[in-house]
Amino acid sequence: MIELEGLTKRYGEKVAVNNLTFTVHPGTVTGFLGPNGAGKSTTMRMMLGLDNPTAGDVRIDGKHYAQLKDPLKYIGALLDAKAMHGGRSAFNHLLCLAQSNGIPRARVHKVLDTVGLTAVARKKAKGFSLGMGQRLGIAGALLGDPEILMFDEPVNGLDPEGIHWIRNLMKSLAAQGRTVFVSSHLMSEMALTAEHLVVIGQGRLLADTSMSDFIRQNSRSYVRLRSPQRERLLDVLHEAGITAVEAGNGTLEVDGAGSEQLGELAAQHQLVLHELSPQQASLEEAFMQLTAESVEYHAHADHQPPSTADPGSPPPPGGTPPGQSWGATWQQPGKGN
Template structure:
């Protein structure tokens, strides 16, 4: 378990992390989300004692990181896959880590096999591709067989097979009762991997909730309907108290009722339905909506910023 309480980090006048509190629990994959500059990397570095907090506290299974004996056996982390001596082989890199943490030499071969690097174990790390470097970093995190694992952008540089592999690995580690904390900008992958989310913006906590609740609270859900008796169904739905909009191409979007309720209503009035499907926003859409005011670095279109924000807001208003 990782416990973060009142964590704050200032760099001069800049507040990178602002009174952040949350708990990362075992048995599930917890996703850590936020726009660029939100303070995610700073928070993870403070968890590992790489940066000293201005205020607040972090405990790893109830203990400060700097008081852990052989820390790799408690928490394994991948923060920067490039933090490897390029002149060392993958095997020797892991062997150095193992020897400094009292980990048996045999464990090096085990993790190399786990991440698929056995065939290149004796090759120098400087010749590795980005994806191979990621796998080596993950091997280092797994080396001490820790109860807690922390990954920052673990799918960087991985091919589709590698992405599927790391997703399956994180889920299996959580299923073993381990604590798994992962930060990523790849929303589609996070939606398939994480069960719980911690979301921050400008150093502040924005959400600490389950994946399902996060999407439900920060997006619009509706039922999409197609029928050749559109006008009749439209009158019935509005008469039943549902909010219905016509979205073009003969499609109706109904808010305030379930697909089951709408289907039963149509059946009672002998209305033919060609489509009846519940719709919900993706994690990416929900994330964008929640963090819109917390984005520090904006790309700009040809429109002035005020028009861009207005158009974005109108787009969401049209959806909601």
């Protein structure tokens, strides 16, 4: 279990993490979401004692990280897959970690096999691809067989098979009763993996709820109807006190009535339906809706510069011509993402 209470981190006047309080429970995959600059990485670094909070507290199974003896046996983390000595082999990298935490040598062989790197165990890490480095980082997180695991962008660089593997691995770890906390910008992947969500924006807690409740609370659900007997269908819906909205292409959208109710109503009046489909927003749509006011870095669709200009060249003397913009809109970054 990971417990945060009033966790705050300031860098000068910049508040990267602002009074965060939530608990990551065992037995479920908890997704950690937020726009760029929201404070996710800073929060995870404070969980592991890599950054000291300005205020508040974070505990790992009731203790501060610094109080854990052989911490890899309590919590394993992948924050940066490149955080390794490139001149060491995969095996020796993991062996150093194991020896520093009282972990048997045999465990190194075990996790290398788990992540599929046994064949390259004696090769230097600097020659690894991004995906191979990611697998080695995951092996390091699993090394101490911990009850708590944290992953930051775990599918980065993995091929489809690897993505499928890490998704099932995280679900399996949670099913064993372990605490699994994962941060990712890939909403489609998070929707397939996480059961619970913690969402932050500009360092503040925006949501701490189940995946299904998050989508329901931050999006519109409706039923789409399409019938060759459209006018009669509208009359039947009106008589039943159900409001339908024209959606174009001959379709109707109905809020406040389930697909079962609408299907039975159509059957009672012998109406032919070509479509009866409940519509639910995706995680991405719900996330965008909730965090719209918390996005710190906005990209804008610029007008194209003159075709004779080099896209990488500076603006022409005298400024940018009216009605055109040059380059990307960029804001001074603050710490924490």
